[in-house]
Amino acid sequence: EPEVTQTPSHQVTQMGQEVILRCVPISNHLYFYWYRQILGQKVEFLVSFYNNEISEKSEIFDDQFSVERPDGSNFTLKIRSTKLEDSAMYFCASSEGIAAYNEQFFGPGTRLTVL
Amino acid sequence: GQSLEQPSEVTAVEGAIVQINCTYQTSGFYGLSWYQQHDGGAPTFLSYNALDGLEETGRFSSFLSRSDSYGYLLLQELQMKDSASYFCAVRDSVDYKLSFGAGTTVTVRA
Numbered sequence: 001e002p003e004v005t006q007t008p009s010h011q012v013t014q015m016g017q018e019v020i021l022r023c024v025p026i027s028n029h030l031y032f033y034w035y036r037q038i039l040g041q042k043v044e045f046l047v048s049f050y051n052n053e054i055s056e057k058s059e060i061f062d063d064q065f066s067v068e069r070p071d072g073s074n075f076t077l078k079i080r081s082t083k084l085e086d087s088a089m090y091f092c093a094s095s096e097g098i099a100a101y102n103e104q105f106f107g108p109g110t111r112l113t114v115l
Numbered sequence: 116g117q118s119l120e121q122p123s124e125v126t127a128v129e130g131a132i133v134q135i136n137c138t139y140q141t142s143g144f145y146g147l148s149w150y151q152q153h154d155g156g157a158p159t160f161l162s163y164n165a166l167d168g169l170e171e172t173g174r175f176s177s178f179l180s181r182s183d184s185y186g187y188l189l190l191q192e193l194q195m196k197d198s199a200s201y202f203c204a205v206r207d208s209v210d211y212k213l214s215f216g217a218g219t220t221v222t223v224r225a
Binding site: 058 | 163215217218
């Protein structure tokens with residue numbers, strides 16, 4: 001069964017450093033998303049991406065964040081200068097379409113720890 | 116914006132039935148979904164309701180009342196493997212963002 005994959009599974013970085021989180025969405029999906037989940041809290045929407053551009057973003061997704069689809073398979077989230085409060089689990093997801101009935105498939109997540 | 120309310124935790128024994136309620140406030144409603152998450156792993160889709168009524172998928176059912184801005188997830192014949200966090204999520208009809216509730220931790224005891 002096709003699945004969303006993410007690398008690395010765990011990333012440790014120093015405050016102020018740049019990190020790139022990588023995702024490979026399901027191949028025939030057109031919409032891609034990033035979410036984050038701070039330990040013990042709810043899943044929070046960061047950004048959605050379609051047709052090589054951001055379609056929606058939340059208040060969390062400020063200028064420190066950027067997304068890119070550098071090739072036909074990868075979808076990346078870059079945090080330019082990490083802060084302690086960026087420590088969280090970051091989930092990538094993809095869906096066939098944008099409609100509510102289009103199930104979003106989540107990857108296993110990358111646990112980001114900022115020291 | 117959106118806000119969702121669901122209970123923080125529920126404990127039940129194997130074989131029991133658990134109902135997790137979710138009330139929501141949203142500027143535009145495009146459907147209520149439920150996701151299951153084990154131990155901080157990937158959330159997995161369980162069900163979706165766009166119209167009022169009950170949707171049944173095996174041991175799990177989901178209900179929606181749009182007039183009450185309310186839905187629930189019903190877990191029947193509880194098994195130990197059902198111990199997990201369950202999130203309700205609404206899709207906004209304006210910006211299509213999926214917003215999650217805080218999650219309900221279900222603990223199943225023998």
